[in-house]
Amino acid sequence: MTRNAIPAAFAAMAALAALIFSGVPARAQSIDETVNQIFADSTGWFVSFIFASIPGTSIAWIVLWLVVAASVFTVYFGFIQFRVIGHSLALVSGKYSDPDDAGEVSHFQALATALSGTVGLGNIAGVAVAVSIGGAGATFWMILAGLLGMASKFTECTLGVKYRNEYPDGRVSGGPMYYLTKGFAERGLPGGKFLAVLFSIFCVLGALGGGNMFQANQAHQQLTGVFGEYPGWITGIVFAGIVFAVIVGGIKSIARVTEKVVPFMGVLYVGTALVIILMNVDMVGAAFGQIFNGAFTGNGIVGGMVGALIQGFRRAAFSNEAGVGSAAIAHSAVRTKEPITEGFVSLLEPFIDTVVICTMTALVIIITGQLVTDPETGLYVINEAGQVTTATGASGVGLTSAAFESTFSWFPYILVVAVVLFAFSTMLSWSYYGLKAWTFMFGEGQAQELTFKTIFCIFIVIGAAASLGPVIDFSDAAIFAMAVVNIAGLYFLMPIVKRELESYLSRLRSGEIKRFK
């Protein structure tokens, strides 16, 4: 909350000072400040509600909600994420795909599309935020959250395929709004439609927040880091223009280029991280020492162990979106007769996203010595904002950039391209998720779609212009609000998934389900 209040208060004070001392009206303050102030003021209540602590503790109830859910699914499905990985990989590589279905959406394609929506700034900037507030120990909780989150993802994506809508013209679309409605009806439970609408509202907000403003904001931060300061609304307008051209103008070529380049950037990013880690392979042990030690002591960060845990879980959830319900939308178009197979495939997503990529970012930040510690006590040096002091004073994507730069001076230029492209592809994915939720509420049609797409583009400008604090708080809050509704529904629907799972596994053992390759 303090992070939220400070920029807002600062902006308000700046406005006041401008009024008093120069007699110039409030509009003299920069566009960015005005946008930031209005934004922080109007979203503050929502953010405080979502991140309210459980009375008497400092644990945000929402974090507990996600952890408990992921743990429940993990236990209920008998540690499914560790039992079926081999089968998941076989499914992705197409060993169980009917050759007659060639030309339909494959397991690989559904996974790749879902991944391009999740792998992005959460892995680069989000991790930096986590370790700069929660210390190296946050990484441990992030990895744990990633492993547990695999079970949440499995549950929601199975349901996404099972209750998808197949339209007469051959289009296929699914997601929490459909499984909440149809699944609840099938089990004879009331309130499915209500939850579905509630989810859709939050999904639209999440699309505008984490799927849009956070992306624009961090892309702008990275651009100014490389090219020097300039107002955020300029980045916003340019981004909004390109996104508008793609989602409204239907200029597929831009989207197609992004799709080709994004996986390449992902490989380049992970590859570079791996090189830095290998160059400092003697420090990896110490880094993991810091991660484990920090996880249980906090190493002097504000909030101690709980602070590290909250940051870890928060950023993991924001990055891999397990339990949020968004991925169920992307996964549901796969061609399969067995919904559970897409559940098996989808559980790879948090693993790749969080356990592999996020951990790499964290390791690079830690082993390049970005987090400043007191040489005498070994504890982190905490700055006045309550964050760990970093070697260059950078935070967010700037911190990751500084960490990579300390080994490869040219990396910020690569990173700026990666960040812009990741931001762009995540925006395109979320514009689709948001649109599906929007049309679920308002009906399908040109006018409804155009309204949402226009709002979406306006929020890109707001996101680029506002400062990081309010944007990140609102983005998290909106994404987690989706998880509140989605997970509540998953508890009621998980017996259906269990039935599917048992039936499938027994048929797989008996050989009824055949391999084609």
Add this chain to the structure above:
Amino acid sequence: MSAKFIVGYDGSEASRRALDFAVGRVKLQGGTVVLVHVLEWSPYSFLSPSELEERHKRRTEELERAEKALVAPVLEKVRADGVEAESKIRYGHIAETICKIAEEMGAVQIVIGRNGHTRLGSRIFGSVAGHLAQAAPVPCTIVP
């Protein structure tokens, strides 16, 4: 069972020449022309979420278009010529799919045209003719 001649057909000038050649063989020695049209497709390509949504619809449309515009008229012409003919439309890697169909049907020969790529072009993109010459399970005729 009549001898099956697989013809890789994509509507191009070269594939027409291949078809003419196969029709000529069948007229001489008897058999069936099997017109194979492969829609290039990889299950490992990247699609956007809206492309995923529409994939099934598009696939249906693409198959229909290939059947109506490309394959059916030619099939009719060949049959009118008094030659027995059938067709197959599939998705996949062109050369691999042709090989697979040849195996499945127990074909006696594969006939394809070639586009006359430059050496550099086929080095980079690979050529269907080159691949088939290497991997075909039955004798393969490449019509220039």
